[in-house]
Amino acid sequence: MLALLIVGTASLMFAAPVPIVVAQSVSAWNPNVSCSALVTTFQNVTGSSGAISTPWQTSSTTGGVPNKRALSPPCTITNTKGQVVSTLVQINGIYMPHLTYGDCSTTYNSVNGGGPYPDRNGDGKADTFCDDYGDIHSIGGGSTSIHIEFDQDWMAKGYCGPGHSPCDNDTITQYFSTGSISLDVQGFVYWDSGHWELHPFTAWKLSSSPQPFTTSFTYSPSNPSSGVPITFTATASSGTPPYTFNWNFGDGGSATGTQATHVYTTSGSFTVTLITNDSRGQKATASNTITINKRTTSTTIVCSPSSVQIGQSSTCTASVKDTSPGTPSTPAGTVSFTTKGGRGSFSGSPCSLLAVNSTNASCNVSYTPSGTKARTDTITGTYSPAVSDTLHNGSSGTFSLVVTKGGLHPTSTTINCTPSTVVIDQTASCTATITDTSSSGATAPTGTVAFTPGGTCTLGSPSGASASCSVSIIPTSTGTLSISASYSGDSTHSASSGSSSLAVNKRTTSTMIVCSPASVQIGQSSTCTASVKDTSPGTPSTPAGTVSFTNGGGSFTGTPCSLGAVNSTTANCNVSYTPSGTSARTETITGTYTPAQSDTFHDGSLGTFPLSVIVAGLHSTSTSVSCTPSNVDVNQATSCTATIRDTQMSGATAPTGTVTFTPGGTCTLGNPSGSSASCSVNVTPTAAGPMSVSARYNGDSTHATSSGSTTINVNKRATSTAVNCGPNPVNTNSSTNCTATLTDTDVGAVITPTGSVSFASNSTGTFNLLTCSLTATATTGVSSCSVSYTPGTAGHHKITGSYAGDSSHTGSSGSATVTVTAQPRQQPYALVISEQGSVFKYQNGTFTLIGQPVTTPLRQVAWKPDGSYALIVGDSGVLLKYDGSQLTTIPTGITANFYALAWRPDGSYALISGSGGPLFKYDGSTLTQLQNSFTNSIR
16 A cells, blocks of 8 residues: 655554555556555655654664665555555656766675676676666755665666666766756665665656646648538646636637537638636637638549440530538539540530539530541540639549441440449459440450459450450549440440449448556556557558547546557557546546548547546455457357456455446356456357457445456358259250359358359350349348359359358358250251162252262161251161261271161260161261170161
């Protein structure tokens, strides 16, 4: 327990066995020191009338620390008046005139084991370490001094010394002075026979003493436009809280409070004035000039039709949109049109804008290309704000108009992007479909399509009079991204172009606040850390900007704090919070992330933390939370345990009562063990990503409240994709229906997958849809969707369905193999054979002689299943082939009569047999005689 040192008061008694009073204490600056530092004065340590009046006197001959060189000195002592006093103190407003180097050794003091100092230079001998010592004086306090030492044992241990920022004996020499430079110090009080020391000297920092009462403010965004809400944040220093803040925004507007939001309705420069008063009546003023910019616009040009012949006209429409955040207004003014890359004339340029809605206005002109060559004309529209429109800046846009000559088939270009709304650095797949728009004789276009942005792709997947191809586009800024595609044409098709747009949002973030310690006494401080993470799909980036902290009472130091990168997705920063007031409570600490002006990628976010504020008298507690397993999937339960520990230095007992989990509910403490108790709840996460689980101990009659938290990693649920196609097999140019079935295969309660499935084939064919949207089935956790597939060639087609996942599920894929047979060719005639060896074609009631290659009887005709040719067999080993244009003889090498001829259903080969049991196999190119044990005729 720490003691309050009151100047001029010998002692202050309480009804306790050992008199104790509570004073302000702060954390040690040196991480190797586990004690809290008592904030006191130079005079309190030295005593008002010599050593016998100081609260650190323990006897007439000994000092406050049992051994001044101890590496782990006690945090408290009991003085001659029976008070418990902190040995570690913080004294503000001192100066140091010099340091002396000496009192060297190669071994640790006996209190620290007496072993040799470390051998840093590798010469096999213990290094020598020496003290740095000197005196400190109170600024404006006369000649009284306190002896300080950078202790040799502490430097050998690595607790002090060069490069050790909390206790660097080299750096502090830069701040020697005779009172012009003010320092704050921390050290252990030691009384060496009337000679006062801070020994060892554990930490120091530069301060300014005294500080004038000042105020200042920041605002965000730092480059605002009219109509955009601006957040102003005030700070005050060196005054006495609480403070009052009064704002004047320079346009007739005013506000009060630490934070204020104001919207300027016009552009220009305004002087913002902040007047701050503290509780002692002091006043401080800060003024800054803020420049309000005009609102940005975007101009989009679309010409219809997008492909015209020379001498024909196209209507070009300009759409001008207010693109600034905040409250939009409709742009007013004119749009002037020009062309580049070709010749032509405009009718109606410039055109005057007419309002479409609260953000958009549009107008149009007519453009007629001239000249003799096919080409692409770039149409540019430039928006000029009207004199009366003082809110908007100008902008321009372009359109690629395809100019053709007569004779080629006209085409149209359409663009579809999936998904149609993305965030910065998230990939979208954009597909251009080129269609031959001829009224008759339309064919599928070939060639290439140039996307802007996105690059070039080659047309494929022909379907009727259309063909398509795709590119991937990754936007790098927010807003509406215009996507254009220009088809360059081929030998029979004219060029055309089309456009679409992609809505691009900023990347989402999450803000997590954690305060440590999670339970503090009134007047003590807790460090609150904000961690801001990029949570959008695609390529993440580290958020930049500031986090502003607010609460219901108390004061922050360092807010807003500037984020520092942790890794490629996360940044953090921290502030110090000191609660005020008189009653115990739980305060909600809120951290609000505001992106930096340079961070155009991220949206803001906020997070909260429940900080337990306690009063003296109750035993302090700590709450720790652990979840098992700590890595789960969505809808998989984890068991979270809160352990509440009495952190009192003496007389600690096991806490009782209840713990409230968020999420998770309430449990009652049990399982007492020494000074701790615990209880558990089950938590089932419903969304993927880091999930904070907090627990608040509600206290009991002897224990203060406290809270703690942990983070569990929640993964998306696993899925399986099954693809089934039917009918299977199928003929070429006939469709089969392919269904993708998505199943949630994970542990815990299943969730029905949502989203879409994309389909692809490893062969030639077309889908009616490249993606289909999943719909739920009658079975929970299972969904499905279907597309139609038309194969273009015979063979085995592997159809793959790929599921990209949703907010709760990971992606997966599956495939099915479709057997495709050639579509039988329907001949418009029949073949007729005779016993004289003649072959006739019978069509529309007429016989036409094809040929008479033999004079012996012909017995049977069989068409190959795909209708490509027919085989004819007859006596004396005759085998003929007719392909619709030519009748040929296939040598067999035998004279036996052939009677039977049959094709395998897939057309891979035919079997031929006859008198005496001969058996042949013909595969379209080779005739092979097969082994046959039969000697009878085969018919």
